[in-house]
Amino acid sequence: MSAEVVAELDDLKVWFPVAGGAVRAVDGVSLRIHPGETLGLVGESGSGKSTTGLALLRLVDPTTGRVRVAGQDVTGWSRRRLRGVRRKVAMVFQDPQASLDPRHTVAASVAEPLVVHRLGGDADARRRRVAELLDLVGLRPELGGRHPHELSGGQRQRVGIARALAGEPDLIVLDEPIASLDLSVQAQIMNLLRRLQRELGLTYLFISHDLAAVEHMSDRVAVMYLGRIVETGSPAQLWQQPAHPYTAALLSAIPEADPAVERHRRRIILAGDIPSPVDPPSGCRFRTRCPSARPDCADTDPGLDPVTGDHRAACLYAGEAVREMRATPTP
Amino acid sequence: MSAARDSQARRALSALRHDPPAVAGAVVLLALVVVGTAGRWLAPAGVNDVDVDQMLHPPSWAHPFGTDELGRDVLSRVLVAARVSLEVGVVSVGIALLVGAGIGLVAGYYRGWVDNVLMRGMDVLFAFPVLLLAVAIVAVLGPGLLTAMIAIGVVYTPIFARVTRAGVLSVREQVFVRAAVSIGASDLRIIRRHVLPNIAAPLIVQTSLSLAFAILSEAALSFLGLGIQPPAPAWGRMLFDGRGFVTEAWWLGFFPGAAIFLTVLAFNLVGDALRDVLDPRQLTLGEASRSTT
Amino acid sequence: MTDRPVLAVEELTVTLGTRSGSARAVAGVDWSVHPGRTLALVGESGSGKTMSVLAATGLAPRTARVTGRVRLLGEELTALDPRRRRQLRGRHVGFVFQDPMTSLNPVLTVGRQVTEACEEHLGMSRRQARDRAVELLELVGIPSAARRVDDHPHQFSGGMRQRVVIAMALACDPALLIADEPTTALDVTTQAQIVELVAGLQRRLGTAVVWITHDLGVVAGVADTVAVMYGGRIVEQGPVDAVFAAPGHPYTRALLAARPRPGGAGDDLPAIPGAPPSPLELPAGCAFWPRCPVRGDARCEHELPPLTPVGPDHRVRSFYRTGEDR
Numbered sequence: 028m029s030a031e032v033v034a035e036l037d038d039l040k041v042w043f044p045v046a047g048g049a050v051r052a053v054d055g056v057s058l059r060i061h062p063g064e065t066l067g068l069v070g071e072s073g074s075g076k077s078t079t080g081l082a083l084l085r086l087v088d089p090t091t092g093r094v095r096v097a098g099q100d101v102t103g104w105s106r107r108r109l110r111g112v113r114r115k116v117a118m119v120f121q122d123p124q125a126s127l128d129p130r131h132t133v134a135a136s137v138a139e140p141l142v143v144h145r146l147g148g149d150a151d152a153r154r155r156r157v158a159e160l161l162d163l164v165g166l167r168p169e170l171g172g173r174h175p176h177e178l179s180g181g182q183r184q185r186v187g188i189a190r191a192l193a194g195e196p197d198l199i200v201l202d203e204p205i206a207s208l209d210l211s212v213q214a215q216i217m218n219l220l221r222r223l224q225r226e227l228g229l230t231y232l233f234i235s236h237d238l239a240a241v242e243h244m245s246d247r248v249a250v251m252y253l254g255r256i257v258e259t260g261s262p263a264q265l266w267q268q269p270a271h272p273y274t275a276a277l278l279s280a281i282p283e284a285d286p287a288v289e290r291h292r293r294r295i296i297l298a299g300d301i302p303s304p305v306d307p308p309s310g311c312r313f314r315t316r317c318p319s320a321r322p323d324c325a326d327t328d329p330g331l332d333p334v335t336g337d338h339r340a341a342c343l344y345a346g347e348a349v350r351e352m353r354a355t356p357t358p
Numbered sequence: 359m360s361a362a363r364d365s366q367a368r369r370a371l372s373a374l375r376h377d378p379p380a381v382a383g384a385v386v387l388l389a390l391v392v393v394g395t396a397g398r399w400l401a402p403a404g405v406n407d408v409d410v411d412q413m414l415h416p417p418s419w420a421h422p423f424g425t426d427e428l429g430r431d432v433l434s435r436v437l438v439a440a441r442v443s444l445e446v447g448v449v450s451v452g453i454a455l456l457v458g459a460g461i462g463l464v465a466g467y468y469r470g471w472v473d474n475v476l477m478r479g480m481d482v483l484f485a486f487p488v489l490l491l492a493v494a495i496v497a498v499l500g501p502g503l504l505t506a507m508i509a510i511g512v513v514y515t516p517i518f519a520r521v522t523r524a525g526v527l528s529v530r531e532q533v534f535v536r537a538a539v540s541i542g543a544s545d546l547r548i549i550r551r552h553v554l555p556n557i558a559a560p561l562i563v564q565t566s567l568s569l570a571f572a573i574l575s576e577a578a579l580s581f582l583g584l585g586i587q588p589p590a591p592a593w594g595r596m597l598f599d600g601r602g603f604v605t606e607a608w609w610l611g612f613f614p615g616a617a618i619f620l621t622v623l624a625f626n627l628v629g630d631a632l633r634d635v636l637d638p639r640q641l642t643l644g645e646a647s648r649s650t651t
Numbered sequence: 652m653t654d655r656p657v658l659a660v661e662e663l664t665v666t667l668g669t670r671s672g673s674a675r676a677v678a679g680v681d682w683s684v685h686p687g688r689t690l691a692l693v694g695e696s697g698s699g700k701t702m703s704v705l706a707a708t709g710l711a712p713r714t715a716r717v718t719g720r721v722r723l724l725g726e727e728l729t730a731l732d733p734r735r736r737r738q739l740r741g742r743h744v745g746f747v748f749q750d751p752m753t754s755l756n757p758v759l760t761v762g763r764q765v766t767e768a769c770e771e772h773l774g775m776s777r778r779q780a781r782d783r784a785v786e787l788l789e790l791v792g793i794p795s796a797a798r799r800v801d802d803h804p805h806q807f808s809g810g811m812r813q814r815v816v817i818a819m820a821l822a823c824d825p826a827l828l829i830a831d832e833p834t835t836a837l838d839v840t841t842q843a844q845i846v847e848l849v850a851g852l853q854r855r856l857g858t859a860v861v862w863i864t865h866d867l868g869v870v871a872g873v874a875d876t877v878a879v880m881y882g883g884r885i886v887e888q889g890p891v892d893a894v895f896a897a898p899g900h901p902y903t904r905a906l907l908a909a910r911p912r913p914g915g916a917g918d919d920l921p922a923i924p925g926a927p928p929s930p931l932e933l934p935a936g937c938a939f940w941p942r943c944p945v946r947g948d949a950r951c952e953h954e955l956p957p958l959t960p961v962g963p964d965h966r967v968r969s970f971y972r973t974g975e976d977r
Contacts, residue, residue, distance in 0.1 A: 071838035072809070084540050106539075113542030125533040130555045139551075140541040179926035180696075194541065209695040210865055211942075214909035214922035221919065236838065243911030243920070266913065280843040282868030284907055286891045289872040296847060297840045300808040 032095070033198045033230045034060045034083055034116065039092035041078050048305045052078040054254035055092075057331075060198060065224065065231040067245030067262070069238055069277070073301050074251040080200045080234045084116050085109050097197055114144045117191035121203035123183035127175040133186050134171030137161065140193040147193075160189040164219060181212035188219065192227070200232045205240060217244060238281050242266055247337075250274050253312045254304055256331060260338030270340035273313045275349045295352055311343065319348040377634075383627030386620055393437055394444040401434035405591050414607045424609035426599070435591040436613050442592045443621065446507050446576040446585075447569045453511025454572075455565055458518025465519070466526030467549060477523065480516040488513050489578055496584045506585040510575045514568050521564045525557030532556075559632075566629035570622040577618050593618050655725060657827045657859040658707065658744075659683035663719035665699070665706045667930070674930035676702040676715070678883040684876075686826065687853065689860040691874035691891070693867065693906075695927045699883040700863050704829055708744055709736050724826060742772045745820030745858075749832040751812035754819075755804040761788070761815045762800035769823040787818040792848060810841035817848065824856070831863045846872055867907060871895060876964075879903050882928050882938025885958065889965030899967035901945045937969070945971050 039056045042049035053075040060066050070076040081087045082094060085101055093102045097115035104112070117140075120126035127136050137157045141147040147156040158168040164185040175183055184204060191199050201220065205213040217240060223229055233244045241248055242262040249259040250273065258271040269275040276295040283289060297316045302308055308315045314324040321344065329341045342348055375381065393400060409429035417424045423432035461480065465473040483491065495509035529535060530553065538548050577594025579585035586592040588599075593614040600610030665677040677699040684690040694700040706717045709728065721728040724743060728736050748754050756764060765787050766780040775783065781800065788796035791814040804812055813833060820828055830849065834842035850873060853860055862873050870877055871891065878888040879900065887900040898904045908921045925942045934940055940951045950970060958966040 071840060086536060086540060110542035110544065113540060118537070118540045120533050120537060122533065126537045128534040128538075128552050128556070131551075139538070139543065143541055143543045143547065181926050190537075190541075209927055210867075210906060211695060211909055211923040212926060214920035215924070217911070218919045218922050238839070239911045239913065242913065277839060280839045282843075282846070282866070282872045283913070284867040284871050284895065284910060286871045286874075286895050289868075294843050294847070296843055300810055300841070301838075 031062050032059045033062050033097075034232075035093075035095040036079070036082065037093040037095070039079070039082055039094065040090045041075075041082055041087055042090040045305065049090075051254050051304045051307060053082060054304075054307070056251075056254070056256055057092075058249060058256065058259075060230060060232060062197075062230055063224075063228050064246040065233050065244055067241035067248040068232060068234045068251060069236065069241045069248060070251035071236060071277075071301065073253070073304060075254040075304075076234050076236075076251045077202055079251070080118070080202050080232060083198070083200055083232065084113070084118055086118075110143075114140065114146075114194035115197045116200065117194060117196040117198070118200045118202060119184070119187050119191050119204045122207045123180065123187040124175060124207075126187055127183060127190075129175055131174075132171065133161070133166075133173050133175070133178070136175075136186060137171070137189045137193055140190060144194055156193075160192055161186075163192065163223070164189045179212075180208050181215055184208060184212075184216055185219065188216075188223070192223070198230045198232065200234065202234045203236070204233075206235065206237065213240070220244065238277060250277065253301060253307055255312060255341065257313065257342070258340040259331065260334070264335070264338040268338075268346075269349055270334045270338065270345040271313075271342045272317050272319060272348045272352055274340075275352060276318075293353075311341070313342075317348070319344065319351045377631050379627045380631030383624040383631070386624035387628060390440055390444065390621055390624070393440040395441070397437040397440050401431070401437045403431035403434045405435050405438045406430065406589050407434075414603065414610075416607070417609055423613045424607065426596075426607075426610055427603065432596075432609060432613055435596060436593070436617055439591040439593050439596065439614065440617070442503065442586055442590070443573050443576060443618075446503070446510065447572045450507045450510035450572045450576075451514060451565055451568045453508065454514035454518050454568060455561070457511070458515040458520075459522045459561060461515070462519040462522025462524075463526055463549065463553070466523035467530060467545070467553065473523075477519070480519045483512070484516040484520075488575065489582075492575060492579055493582065493584060496579065501584045501587060503586045503590075506576055506579050509579070510572050513575065514572065517568065518561070518564060521560050522557060525560050526553055529553050529556045563629055563633040566625050566632055570625035570629070573618065573621055573625075654685075656683035656685050656722070657724060658861070659720075659722045660703070660707045661720040663703055663706060663721065664717070665702050665711055666716045667702075667712070668714045668716070669931070672931060675883055675933060676930045677706060678933075679719075680878075680880075680883075680885055682878050682885065682888065684827065684859045684861055686859050687857045688875040689853065689862055689873050691870040691877045692861065692863045692880060693865065693870055693877060694880035695865055697882075697927050697930055698880040699930070700880045701831055703880070704831065704861055704863060708740055708746075708829065709733070710740075738772070741768055742823055743826045745823070745825040745828045747813070747816050747820050747828065747830045747833045749835050751809060751816050751836065752804075754816045755812060757804055760801050760803055761807070764804075765800075765815065765819045766822055768819070772823050783822070784818075787822055788815070790821070790852070791815070791818045792844075793818075810837055810844060813837060813841075813845055814848065817845075817852075821852065821856070821858075826859060828853075828858050828860045829863075830860060832865070833862075834869060835864070835866070842869070849873070867910065879906075882933050883930060884938065884968065886939065886968045887966070888958075889962065893962050893965040897962070897965075899961045899965070900939075900969050901943050901971065902939045905944060945969075 036056055036058050039053055041053040042051050056079055068076045068079060078087055082089055083096065085094060089102060093100055097112055099112065101109060101112055134157050137160055138153055141153050141156060147153040157171060161168050161171060166182060166185050205216050208216060224231065233241060235241050245262055247259065248262050248265050249256045252273050258265060258274045265274055266278060269278060276297050279295040295318065299316055302315055310325040310327050311329055314320040324343060327343060329343045331339045331341045333339050334345050407430060412425045412429035414427055415421055415425045421431050421433065423436060426432055461476050465476040491513050492509040495512060496505050499505040535548060535552055538552050576585055577597060580592045580594030581598040583598065586595055588595065596614040597611050603610050661681050663677055663680045667674045667676050680703050682690060692700040702711065705711045706715065707721045711717055723739055726739065762781055762784040765784045769775060770780050785796050785800050788800060793799055793811060793814055807815060834845050837845060846869065849860065864870060874891045876889065877891050877894045878885045881902050887894060887903045894903065898907055905923045909923060911920060923942050928938055936953045937951045937956055940946065956968050956970045958968045961967050
C-alpha cells in the first residue's frame with residue numbers, strides 16, 4: 028500500500044451544540060485515504076458517516092482535530108481560502124434530484140466547476156469538455172440541454188458524477204450515491220464508478236449503509252458506530268472474520284435474497300436503539316447493545332487496536348466477543 | 359440559465375392562456391398601460407378645462423362619465439389619472455422590491471446577527487398599521503406624489519423582505535446549494551445563479567399583488583389629502599372630492615372608484631394565476647409519471 | 652378455511668388521468684393472499700406495486716379509474732357504496748407505510764392514535780381504549796408501555812415509531828395487514844427487528860400480510876408467495892422458493908443477479924441497461940423488452956406475453972422461459 032495520502036482526518040470531532048450539551052456527530056475519527064483506493068465507510072443513521080464525509084470537504088467545521096487534503100492542512104481555513112482547494116475534493120450526493128439546481132440545464136450543472144475555477148478555456152473549449160464529461164459517464168451529449176426533471180434517476184446521478192469529475196479532483200466523496208436509485212439502476216452506477224476509477228485512477232470515499240454495495244466497491248472498509256470507527260480492514264477480513272460485535276451484528280442483519288438461507292439463518296438481533304449522541308455511554312459506546320458486554324466495558328474506552336495486520340477493531344474482547352455471540356444468538 | 363428561464367416563462371404563459379380570469383385580468387392591465395401612457399391624448403377634454411356652464415352634469419353623450427363641480431370632464435380626468443396610479447404602483451412597489459428583497463436576501467443568506475438586526479427592523483415597520491405609517495412619513499416629508507410613493511414603498515418593504523428571506527432560507531438548505539459550496543462557488547455566484555432564480559416565483563407573485571395594494575394605498579392617501587395635490591387628477595383624490603356630492607352627483611365618486619376596483623381586481627387575478635403557475639410544487643410531466651409508483 | 656383468500660383481486664386495472672394523458676399504472680393484475688400468509692409485491696418505481704394495493708383497498712387517488720374485481724373476506728368491494736367500503740376497510744385492514752415520521756400525528760399521544768380507529772369501529776370507551784393501547788404497545792415490544800402510552804411521537808426513535816404504527820394497524824384485529832415498504836426508511840439492524848416482529852405477530856394472530864417492497868432480501872425472509880411487477884403488470888408470480896430458485900422471467904433473473912453477492916467482489920455487476928418505463932409510455936408488447944437481455948424476437952416487441960404456468964402455482968409472463976437452465 029502506498030504511503031502517499033490523498034486525504035487524512037486526525038482525531039476529528041464534530042460536535043453540534045444543542046440545548047443542554049452537544050450532539051457528538053463525529054467523536055474522534057482518524058483515517059487516511061490513499062491514492063487510487065476506495066475506502067468504504069459504513070454505518071447506520073446517526074453513526075456520523077455522512078458528517079465525516081462533509082468534514083473532508085470542510086462543509087462542516089471540525090470542533091477539534093485536523094483535516095488534511097491535497098497535501099495541505101485545511102483545518103482552520105476560511106470559506107474564501109477553501110475555494111481553491113475545493114476543486115481537489117468533489118462530492119456526489121445521495122439524491123441527484125435535490126443536488127442539481129432544477130433551473131439549470133445538465134450542461135450548466137456540469138460546467139459549473141469549470142466556470143468557478145476558470146478551467147477548460149473559452150466557452151467553446153468548455154462546451155467540448157462538458158460533452159466529453161457527459162460521454163465519460165455514458166450520457167449522450169444532447170442531454171446537455173435538458174433539465175434534471177426531464178431525466179431518469181440513473182441519468183441524474185450520472186450528471187452528478189460528471190460534475191464531480193469536472194475539476195479533476197484528487198478525491199471524490201460518494202455519499203450514498205446509489206441509495207435513492209432503483210435496484211436495476213444501482214448496478215449500472217456501481218459499474219460506472221468502478222470503470223471510471225480504473226480508467227482515471229480516481230480515489231473514492233464510498234459512504235453507504237448498504238453493506239453489500241460497500242463490500243463490492245471497497246478496497247478497505249471502516250465501520251462507524253455513534254461517531255467512532257469501531258472496525259477497519261479489508262472487506263474479506265471484515266466479512267469473513269468480523270472482530271467487533273457490532274460489525275458481526277450488522278452483517279448478520281442483512282437479508283439475503285435466498286429464501287432457504289433466510290429461513291434458517293440465525294440473526295443477531297440487537298436490542299434497542301442507537302443511544303443518544305448527546306450523551307454516549309461510558310467506556311465502549313456499543314456496550315449498551317452488545318450481547319457479550321462485560322463489566323469492564325463500561326470503564327475502558329477501547330482504542331482501534333490491530334487484530335491481524337491492518338485489520339483493527341475497537342473492542343476489548345475483539346474476536347472473542349463475536350465467537351461468543353454466534354454461539355448463543357438471541358432468539 | 360436563460361434557457362431555463364425561457365422554458366419556465368413559456369410554460370407559465372401557456373398555462374395562463376387556459377385560465378380565463380387571468381386572461382381577463384391581463385386584458386384589463388394591458389388596457390391600463392395603454393391608457394396610462396396615452397391617456398393625455400385619449401382624453402376628449404383637458405383635465406383642468408373648467409366650464410361653469412357644465413357643472414355637475416350627469417353622464418351624457420358629451421360627457422360619458424359626467425362633469426364635476428367645476429364642469430371638468432370626469433372621463434378625461436379618470437383617463438389621465440391612470441398614469442398617476444400606475445406610476446405610484448410601479449415606483450412604490452419597485453422601491454419595496456429592491457430594498458425589501460435586498461434586505462431579505464442578506465438576512466436569509468448570512469443569518470446570525472445581521473438577520474436579527476434587519477428583520478427586527480422590518481418587524482417594527484410591519485407592526486405599524488399601513489396607513490398610519492404612510493401618514494407619518496408624509497407628515498415628515500410633506501405631501502406630494504413623490505413622498506406618497508416613498509411612503510408606500512417603505513410600507514411594503516417588510517413584506518418583500520419577509521417573502522425573500524423565507525425563500526432564501528428554504529433554498530439555502532437545498533442540497534444543490536451545498537453542492538455549489540462544495541465545488542468552491544463564491545457567495546455572490548450562489549446568490550445570483552442558484553438562490554435568486556429559485557425565489558423569483560414568489561417575488562413575482564408578491565409584486566403583482568402589492569401593485570394592487572399600492573394603488574389602493576395611493577387612493578387612500580389622496581383621499582386623506584396627503585397624496586397628489588389638486589388640481590392634478592388622481593383616482594383617490596377624485597373619490598375624496600366626490601364624497602361631498604354622493605347624493606346629488608354619484609358619478610363623481612363612482613367612476614374613479616370603479617377604475618380602482620377594476621385595476622386592483624386585475625392585478626389580483628393575474629397575481630393569483632402567477633402563483634399557481636410558478637408554484638414549484640406543480641409537477642412537470644416527467645415528475646408526474648415517476649411519482650406514480 | 653385457508654381456501655378462502657382474505658383479499659383477492661382479479662383483472663385489476665388503474666388508469667390515472669394526468670395532464671399529459673392517461674397513465675395505465677396497473678394493467679390487469681391478479682393476486683390473492685390467504686390467512687396467516689404473506690404475499691410480497693416486488694417492483695421498482697413505476698411498477699404499479701403500491702398503486703395496485705391502494706386501488707384494491709379503495710385508497711387510490713380520486714383521479715384514478717379503477718376497474719376489476721376486489722374481494723375482501725368474500726365481499727365484493729367494488730359493488731359496495733363508499734361508506735360501507737370504508738367501514739369494511741377500517742375494520743379489517745391495517746396499514747403500515749414507509750415513513751413512520753409522517754404516519755403519526757405529531758400533536759397526539761401515541762396512545763390516542765393507536766386506538767383511534769378501533770374506538771370508532773369497535774365502539775370502545777376512553778378507558779377501554781387506553782387499556783387496549785397499552786396492550787397493543789406491549790404486543791409490538793415497546794418497553795414500559797404503560798408509561799409511554801402518553802408520550803408523543805417525537806419522543807420515540809424511528810424504529811420505535813414504526814412499532815407504534817404497527818400497533819395502530821393491528822388495533823382492530825385486522826384480517827389483513829398491508830405493509831408498504833415498512834423497513835425502507837429504517838437501518839438494517841432496526842429492519843431486522845421489524846421483520847422479526849411482523850413475522851412473530853403474524854404467527855400469533857394469523858393475520859394475512861401484503862408486503863410491498865423493492866428489497867429482494869426482505870422478500871426472501873418474509874414471503875410465502877411473490878408477485879414481481881414491472882410496467883404495471885405481474886411478470887412472475889409463485890411460491891417464494893420456486894421464484895428464487897428458478898426465476899423464469901428475464902427481469903426477475905436480472906434483478907437477482909444485479910445485487911452484489913457476498914464474497915463476489917471484483918467483477919462488474921450484470922446491470923440492467925436503461926431505466927424502468929414510465930406508466931405514460933409503456934411499450935405495446937412486453938414492457939421489459941427494451942431492456943431485456945434475452946430480447947427474443949419481434950413478437951416480444953408487439954405482442955403481450957401471457958402469464959404461463961412453469962411449475963406448481965408458478966407463472967411467468969414471457970415467451971422465453973429461462974428458468975430451466977439454472
